[in-house]
Amino acid sequence: MRATLEYITAAFILFAIFMVILPNIASITRNMARGLESTSIDETAYSTYQLLSKSPGKPENWGHITQVTSTQYRVIDPNSIGLALKGYEAALDPEKVSYLVLNNEDALLIYELIKDLGLEGKYIIQVKISKIFDITISEPDVNKFGVSIVSRLSGMPIQGANVSGYLICLNETTGSLRSYEELNVTNAAGYCTLTFSEAPQNSEQLLIVIADYFGLKSWALKTSRELLAIDGDLMDDIAFSIALPQTLSIEQLSNKIAIVTCSGITLLDKEAVVDQLNCTLTIRSETYNAIKLMQSGIEILGVITGVYDNEWKLFIAWRLPINTPQWVIGSTSSYSQYSSTIRGIIELSRCHYILEVTLEGGYRK
Amino acid sequence: MKKRRKGQGRITEAILAVALLISFMLALNFIAPMQLHSIRRTSYYELRELTQSLYQCLETTGALETILTTQNPEFQRQLLNQLVTALLPPGTYYNITIEKVTIEEATGIPQNPSIILTISNMPAEAKEECEAATIRAMYTPITSEITTQQSLTTYIIYITLYRVTE
Numbered sequence: 028m029r030a031t032l033e034y035i036t037a038a039f040i041l042f043a044i045f046m047v048i049l050p051n052i053a054s055i056t057r058n059m060a061r062g063l064e065s066t067s068i069d070e071t072a073y074s075t076y077q078l079l080s081k082s083p084g085k086p087e088n089w090g091h092i093t094q095v096t097s098t099q100y101r102v103i104d105p106n107s108i109g110l111a112l113k114g115y116e117a118a119l120d121p122e123k124v125s126y127l128v129l130n131n132e133d134a135l136l137i138y139e140l141i142k143d144l145g146l147e148g149k150y151i152i153q154v155k156i157s158k159i160f161d162i163t164i165s166e167p168d169v170n171k172f173g174v175s176i177v178s179r180l181s182g183m184p185i186q187g188a189n190v191s192g193y194l195i196c197l198n199e200t201t202g203s204l205r206s207y208e209e210l211n212v213t214n215a216a217g218y219c220t221l222t223f224s225e226a227p228q229n230s231e232q233l234l235i236v237i238a239d240y241f242g243l244k245s246w247a248l249k250t251s252r253e254l255l256a257i258d259g260d261l262m263d264d265i266a267f268s269i270a271l272p273q274t275l276s277i278e279q280l281s282n283k284i285a286i287v288t289c290s291g292i293t294l295l296d297k298e299a300v301v302d303q304l305n306c307t308l309t310i311r312s313e314t315y316n317a318i319k320l321m322q323s324g325i326e327i328l329g330v331i332t333g334v335y336d337n338e339w340k341l342f343i344a345w346r347l348p349i350n351t352p353q354w355v356i357g358s359t360s361s362y363s364q365y366s367s368t369i370r371g372i373i374e375l376s377r378c379h380y381i382l383e384v385t386l387e388g389g390y391r392k
Numbered sequence: 393m394k395k396r397r398k399g400q401g402r403i404t405e406a407i408l409a410v411a412l413l414i415s416f417m418l419a420l421n422f423i424a425p426m427q428l429h430s431i432r433r434t435s436y437y438e439l440r441e442l443t444q445s446l447y448q449c450l451e452t453t454g455a456l457e458t459i460l461t462t463q464n465p466e467f468q469r470q471l472l473n474q475l476v477t478a479l480l481p482p483g484t485y486y487n488i489t490i491e492k493v494t495i496e497e498a499t500g501i502p503q504n505p506s507i508i509l510t511i512s513n514m515p516a517e518a519k520e521e522c523e524a525a526t527i528r529a530m531y532t533p534i535t536s537e538i539t540t541q542q543s544l545t546t547y548i549i550y551i552t553l554y555r556v557t558e
Contacts, residue, residue: 033399037406044410048417073437117448178478185478241475242453369438371445372479374452 068150068367068388075144076369076384079154081116084109090126102126107143118374119382124156146386153385159372160185160238162247170194170223172249176213176238179381180370184217188240192221195341197231202332202339213238231341244378250341439484439525443553446479447527450549457533460490460547465509473511485522485554487512494543502548514554522554 089105105123112120146152157179165173172192176185194207207226211219226232232251237244332339366387373382450456455475462468476486490509493502514522532546 030399033403037399037403040403040407041410044407044414048410048414069435069437072435073441076441117445117452180481181478182482183478186474240478241455241458241471243449243455243479367435367437369435369441370481371441372449373445379449379453 068365068386071144071146071150072367072369072384072386075146075152075386076371076382078108078143079110079384080119080371080373080382081111082109083111083113083120084123087113088122090120090123092122115374117372119156119380121376124375149388151387153383153387155381155383155385156373156375157381157383158245158247159243159379159381160188160240160245162236162238162245164234164236164247164249166249167220169228170226172221172223172234172236174211174213174219174221174236174238176217176240176245180372184215185213185238185240186215186217188213188217188238190219190221191237191239192223193235193237194223194226195233195235196226197332197339197341198227199231199339204332204341231339233341243372246378436523436525439523439553439555442480442484443525443527443551446476446553447529447549447551449479450475451529451531456531456549460533468509469511472509473513476511477513480553483555485512485514487514487550487552487554489550491548491550492545493548494545496543502546503543505548508547521556523557524552524554526550526552 084105085107086103086105089103091103093101093103095101105126110119110123110127112118159179161177161179163175163177165175167173174190174192176188176190177183178185190211190213192209192211194209196205196207197203198205207223209221209223211221213219221234221236230251234249235246236249237246332341366385368383368385370381370383373380450459459468459471459475462471472488476488480486488509488511489507491505492508493505495502527550529549529551530546531549532544
């Protein structure tokens, strides 16, 4: 009888122990699976990076503008994602990046990535394009600017970078633009100053700084006041189109435009093609220089002057985003258990950027 | 009396064995996720992409041309060191070797290899704990000399990046 009781007690204890272990067995198995999953996430992140940076997508010129009829233009939509410039490795197509920036809310990128890589529902994908150098501009004195350059990859100050500063000043009486140029080289702390002694004081200004370190280029802007940003786009090789705010009439704008590039500034006095109905202004340039600059795909932004609130103002229209473009696919509020990041240096409009692809997986909703 | 003691002993043994098993499983359960959460995972694939990016930057920006046309070997080393250090994330080690070779037009085979430049920031003791990615590329500068015997001077670049394994 006692032996039976002992067996029953032993069986009961074993059963109780088994019940305690049961949830832990599940979590151990989950951890083992997670280990295997983390290896595959590295491979998938690498494939995603390769697809975005090395493939032009389909069609190869998606994001570009094509002429449908003599008066109608259309942007070519992609069938498959890939941001590379056709025929180049490690260079992104600015038209494709612009397309994605303009269609940021569009589910297209999400859908295409998922479709091509089979990532549907498995991972959160983050795609980020950031400048290769962090350029900080300070103004210790009037028309004297301090420029500090740090590598975003290593976090180290950049010594020996050639720094070009272009200061665009607005004549607030006539609305005309004038540009000034200064050059310097950064010291061991990655710092240098740019002094524009000839530039007028207290005028509305825009400073563009371009840093060149062994051919690696990056840029930054500083404005005296908050600039009025308007949408701008490169229609084709010879036209820069600006969509105007409804509050501003065409008559209030001067037809002087500055095309700012990695190699300098071109001030143009050109014929303005006005579309009153769509409220757009297109500056067509016939000069060789402007065509050459635009064809080489290095333009960063356009600056135009106009009267706003009874005052002459600078308006800025950019083709590439001033801020870091970032796309996140999937819910960021999810709880991520593992992630993998692939980074590389890429060229975009003759400047250098870091392309970063992060995949996060094992999330709980 | 003896039988009862024997039975109690078995129960105690069983409990001890299972307790041992549980503690092992629980320890495993705590350690495994800690490894995954505490360190940002840096994969071999990222190292591979950085190696390729670094070579492409050196080549396409003209930095390699500038460095190779510099006459002073010490200055060459200093320039390359400075550039590479600026472009790599902290904790990434490198070893770069540039070899000069001549290619005979008739055979097309690289001959007379001579190492002209080697830079490294790799501590010798860390080598065994690192994972590595290597790229080997042939680079011919625009200003490369063609000799009278119809041979071309070119360079073979070896880039290896290392990162301490987690």
